[in-house]
Amino acid sequence: MSKTLESPPNHQTLKIIKLSITSRLLLLSLILLWRILIDPYDTSSPLNSSCLSTDHQQQERNVIQFPRIGSAIEDSVVWDGVYFVRIAQCGYEYEQTYAFLPLLPACIVLLSRTVLVPLVSVIGHRAVLALAGYLVNNVAFVLAAVYFYRVSIIILKDPEAAFQASILFCFNPASIFYSSLYTESLYALLSLGGLYYLISGASNVAVLLFALSGCARSNGVLNAGYLCFQTLHQAYDAVFIKKRACLAVKVLIVGALRCICSFIPFIAFQAYGYYNICHGHSLDEMRPWCKAKIPLLYSYIQSHYWGVGFLRYFQLKQLPNFLLASPILSLAVCSVLHLVRSQPEIFFSLGIQASNGEKRPTASLSTLDRVPESNSSRLKEKSSAKMQDTSTVRQRKQRIKGDNYDVLLDEYDSLEKLRYSSTFIVPCTLHLLFMAATAFFVMHVQVSTRFLSASPPLYWFASHLLKSPGTGKRWGHMIWTYSIAYILLGSLLFSNFYPFT
DSSP states (O other): OOGGGSOOOHHHHHHHHHHHHHHHHHHHHHHHHHHHHSOOSOOOTTOOOOOSSGGGTTTTOSOOSOHHHHHHHHHTOOTHHHHHHHHHHHOOOSGGGGGSOSHHHHHHHHHHTTTTGGGHHHHOHHHHHHHHHHHHHHHHHHHHHHHHHHHHHHHHOOHHHHHHHHHHHHTOTTHHHHTTTSSHHHHHHHHHHHHHHHHHTOHHHHHHHHHHHTTTOGGGGGGHHHHHHHHHHHHHIIIIISOOHHHHHHHHHHHHHHHHHHHHHHHHHHHHHHHHHTTTOOTTTSOGGGGSSSOOHHHHHHHHHHOOOTTTTOOGGGHHHHHHHHHHHHHHHHHHHHHHHHOHHHHHTTTHHHHSTTSOOSOSSOTTSOOOHHHHHHHHHHHHHHHHHHHHHHHHHHHOOGGGHHHHHHHHHHHHHHHHHHHTHHHHHHHHHHHHHHHHHTSOGGGHHHHSTTOHHHHHHHHHHHHSOTHHHHHHHHHHHHHHHHHHHHHHHGGGTOOOO
């Protein structure tokens, strides 16, 4: 494997682990501080009616040894966390609960019935479910930070910028959600992990992780775009470089199957909802969405119960929420424009032009950045060696005939991973652009902060600003100020059941 695709040094990875754990402990301290100083706006979170199904009504029969500790943990369950704990405890009881995908509840149930089962008699079953959720999400965040750093090393080819971007991710403005009973941590882990393995050549592992991300959050299905990008480049190489039409057909078929596999968990959950709500009922008794040509439960719930839809949030009374989301949306737009302006040939050709041997960048996002001297010399050596390899392959291509042609293909394959690693900035940026547009025009716009918080280009662009002299560096410091302010504001409002993104 090429050096650019090797795992980063262990000591740097350990630093990222320590920083991510530190950020979680700091956030926990802030939450405890605000909970002590301020009374929650809504104190109904401990209320817990019996499950509708009799199969789940025998969990709280035992005497609890430390009810106050259990009650304190239950009090911390707010906003969407109430739904996730309820689903883990009672299953999917109501139509609107199907808006919350099953991966986090499944992890909560698994942990509460294995590792944490001795605590049920100590703090109570519902408190154990909440504790399991907190453990799952905080561990997932630490692992997500590691994968973020690994992906950044590969794409930026600049350890200093990658490390700086990873620090920003550890202290991102949506940090409160990564340590709460939300799906941000699992989604980030599976998406970043899938991206890392896809770039590294472990495509099957990537497909599995992308599929699971679609079982954590609905926007996880967008990760199929990375698979499409890989398929596009492989098909281009097969047709125009290797001159093998049959290989191109094979690549397209395999790519299509991988994309379908990444959709399966989300589609299966929609089918599960259809079976539970629609199956066995007459047309008069069916819910409206059951009668649709494509009975998609998730979109109906979002529209019917939460008012999500194109331009439906464009109301004067929602102006404060647009202002709340403006920093992250502005950062997203600037991140996209930076790539478009600095390397338009890569962006508008979807990386195809960069894959051509005539023009192949040695770095993706930071081509115009000032690279440290030690890294610069290494990059020049790699670039020189890389061009020599390309020239050698072209010369051999003219000489090799017949059966020996497979040798040429193997040598080209050795260059593919390096080429893809430099152009994977394109799908990452397109992914961010699509999600930002969706958040602005379709969703509740205040959700943008956490919705976009797992997008790497945000932090890559911020690290670029921090390395830039003059005005750029000041903007980078403003991004740090924005993150810290939202961490403080989020830990204050969200943990006390006040509205925040």
